[in-house]
Amino acid sequence: MISDNINKTREKIAQAASRCGRSPEDIKLVAVSKRFPASVIKEAFAGGQTLFGENYIQEVQQKRAEVPAGVHFHFIGHLQTNKAKIAAESCTMIETVDRLKLARVLGKHLEKLSTSMDILVQVNIGEDSNKSGVSVNDTEKLLLELKSIPQIRVCGLMTIPPIEPSPEDSRPHFRNLRLLADELSGKDLFADDKRIELSMGMSGDFHIAIEEGATIVRVGTAIFGNRPARK
């Protein structure tokens, strides 16, 4: 069942990509497994899914110990500075770096581990006071500051836009993130200006996000069903 849902999601990704002349291989699917047990990840992994999204660091730590080494975790939740060490040890990418302090602490732990890490900068695209993420106006400044931390590679931007009544209403938020990335490209702020990652779009609206340039979509419910309550 899970692998059927993954296949259906991949098909929808391919359809959205072809509608706008993009290649489906340009879009990574992060299967958001938060609140589901490790057994669910193992089942999806057996069906060929390798990238998973988690938003609670203790959960990543627990699941990391239970799943095969080929499973990669993207951290997509708010990361507390005192959890940066676990994140450095157990994740492939942190999508939610939104402040210099966190990046510095992350850099120190990565240095001790003699490694480096891909990250995204989370932007509060809807300027929603309840949401984390750096404001649009402060994004360039943060990107400049992050250049002083050699252990992190800034691969692009991520956003969680405000909840809208219909998927189409999310389009302007996705477009604004892409326009911001366009504006910041060519300024030596990203690891690779030819491929600035844009992580945007969830179960209800990833097709719209792809039309607006998403390179990473984060899909939970459409793959795993309704999430169990947090214990």
Ligand SMILES: *Cc1c(COP(=O)(O)O)cnc(C)c1O
């Ligand atoms: C939970 C979550 C998702 C997945 O949401 P669905 O609507 O279940 O697809 C995507 N991104 C973030 C940051 C999340 O926390």
